[in-house]
Amino acid sequence: MGIQHEVRRRIGPVVRPRLDRLGTSLLAPPRTGFGSYHQHGDRSQRTVSLTFDDGPSRPSTESMLDVLDDLDVQATFFCVGEMVEWYPDIVQRAHHSGHIVASHSMYHSRAQAASLRSDAHLTATDDAIERAIGMRPSLYRPPWGWLTPWEARRVRRRGQTIIGWDVYPDDWKDPETDAAVTAEQVCSRVQPGSIILMHDATSNIRNCQKTQSAIAVRIIVERLRADGYEFVTIPEMLGVSPYAAESTHD
Numbered sequence: 151m152g153i154q155h156e157v158r159r160r161i162g163p164v165v166r167p168r169l170d171r172l173g174t175s176l177l178a179p180p181r182t183g184f185g186s187y188h189q190h191g192d193r194s195q196r197t198v199s200l201t202f203d204d205g206p207s208r209p210s211t212e213s214m215l216d217v218l219d220d221l222d223v224q225a226t227f228f229c230v231g232e233m234v235e236w237y238p239d240i241v242q243r244a245h246h247s248g249h250i251v252a253s254h255s256m257y258h259s260r261a262q263a264a265s266l267r268s269d270a271h272l273t274a275t276d277d278a279i280e281r282a283i284g285m286r287p288s289l290y291r292p293p294w295g296w297l298t299p300w301e302a303r304r305v306r307r308r309g310q311t312i313i314g315w316d317v318y319p320d321d322w323k324d325p326e327t328d329a330a331v332t333a334e335q336v337c338s339r340v341q342p343g344s345i346i347l348m349h350d351a352t353s354n355i356r357n358c359q360k361t362q363s364a365i366a367v368r369i370i371v372e373r374l375r376a377d378g379y380e381f382v383t384i385p386e387m388l389g390v391s392p393y394a395a396e397s398t399h400d
């Protein structure tokens with residue numbers, strides 16, 4: 151035990167950062183996204199788009215909606231289907247406030263994207279969102295941005311647009327990253343046309359608290375507006391439609 155502990159103590163600080171870097175590079179969206187991702191909008195337009203993944207949850211998503219409504223910013227929420235079933239009222243509130251409701255898969259698992267056969271998880275998510283707001287989402291973001299080429303083909307065949315990002319702060323961490331740190335990460339990396347990925351919740355957790363993220367959003371919006379940026383939704387930025395033209399459900 152003593153020797154093992156000593157080995158861990160000496161090697162841990164060397165190995166762990168390497169594993170973190172490896173994980174980060176593996177989890178980052180592929181540069182080409184198999185030709186499927188939109189990772190940013192027009193670089194000549196001083197617009198940015200806030201996107202939130204992994205909700206809805208209570209109270210974290212509600213706190214985020216409070217801040218966004220107060221700032222009069224519309225964002226795009228990539229929702230986990232199972233969590234939409236938990237909190238349809240929160241999704242309805244987001245929709246009625248002018249935010250876009252999009253798909254972030256049914257269970258936030260890599261397993262379904264790996265499946266060769268079925269896109270049932272995509273249909274299940276769209277069904278859950280349709281039950282909540284009466285419309286089926288046309289925007290899809292895979293969990294962690296992790297996509298197989300065959301999953302990308304399936305999503306495109308469904309007529310859905312795959313959305314990546316180009317700005318990704320550490321707001322997903324638990325315990326939470328300090329709001330000032332998250333805000334600085336975003337504001338220092340943002341460019342015209344940036345798609346900012348943040349989190350209104352942690353996936354598959356029913357009662358999230360994300361106090362620092364909500365504070366960070368207020369700082370980000372005020373700072374970037376002062377710098378001449380306008381906040382738009384993903385459909386506005388990319389000129390794509392947020393929802394299917396008509397329901398295919400019945």
Ligand SMILES: [Zn+2]
Pocket residue numbers: 203204254258292293294353
């Ligand atoms: Zn996610």
